[in-house]
Amino acid sequence: MSSVEQIMKEALALPSASRALLADKLVESLEFDVDETQQKLWIEEAKKRRDEVRNGTVIPIPGEEALARVRQLLD
Structure with missing residues (x-):
């Protein structure tokens, strides 16, 4: 072995x-090694999305509901 x-x-x-x-x-x-520029962009995007949820600009939906919507669009 x-x-x-x-x-x-x-x-x-x-x-x-x-x-x-x-x-x-x-x-x-x-x-x-991660491309630092790419990593910085992803962090900025994540923070932007977090802030949108926190300030009510975006209302999150459960993952199952999101997948159901995507499946409906694909049908």
Whole structure:
């Protein structure tokens, strides 16, 4: 059995909380450098949307309702 297969077998035997932590750390280790300009633009957009919800400019709807509307538009 290869070392990767052995590690996977051992990891799958861990309790779910430990597997979740391990998965999080593995995904984190795959993240690469982010374009700072792009990251700044996404943060600005997120803050703008947050502020629109907070000041009542935009009324959020539940995700299920949003998906239902999209499905209706696609039909």
